[in-house]
Amino acid sequence: KNEVEQSPQNLTAQEGEFITINCSYSVGISALHWLQQHPGGGIVSLFMLSSGKKKHGRLIATINIQEKHSSLHITASHPRDSAVYICAVRYSYSGGGADGLTFGKGTHLIIQP
């Protein structure tokens, strides 16, 4: 079974700290998503990556296709960044299995003031 592993599972940090969340996957992908979910809330797509690096405000996402690894960074973290961050991939070849995304279990981030 193709797995998506995220680390850490839980992260508590102080306001202003630089945050890194990691995601690794097992086989070739066509795209990787970083998603954000606030408590009790919906799921919002932050980034979609197939190569390289993307930046939006204080958020930066990188992907290394050869190492099958992606990172999400938050600079100058703020309490409003507190949320669950989810990595999801679309595999290049599902091996005859279902279409759709495969998700990591998420990283629970708390930023304390």
Added chain:
Amino acid sequence: DAGITQSPRHKVTETGTPVTLRCHQTENHRYMYWYRQDPGHGLRLIHYSYGVKDTDKGEVSDGYSVSRSKTEDFLLTLESATSSQTSVYFCAIRIGNTEAFFGQGTRLTVV
């Protein structure tokens, strides 16, 4: 939000009763998905659709059926709800090959 609406947003139902969740989109996208989200598991695919009347099973399809009679609506039915189907259900659409947009979720409690 790419025009995705889920209904209802919250539902409490009794074991053994049928339940239908609706996902509605306004932009005629071909691919639609139903996922469930449970603590310790993340999101898992239940069923998906690649066009009107074209559906297929996902990872956790047992106990669920779907229908797509119109492009804009994708219905998820629990024929006889069980407590193990208590979950948060998310609908999603795919735009192009890689984009993903999610509905706001439906919190279902089976008592």
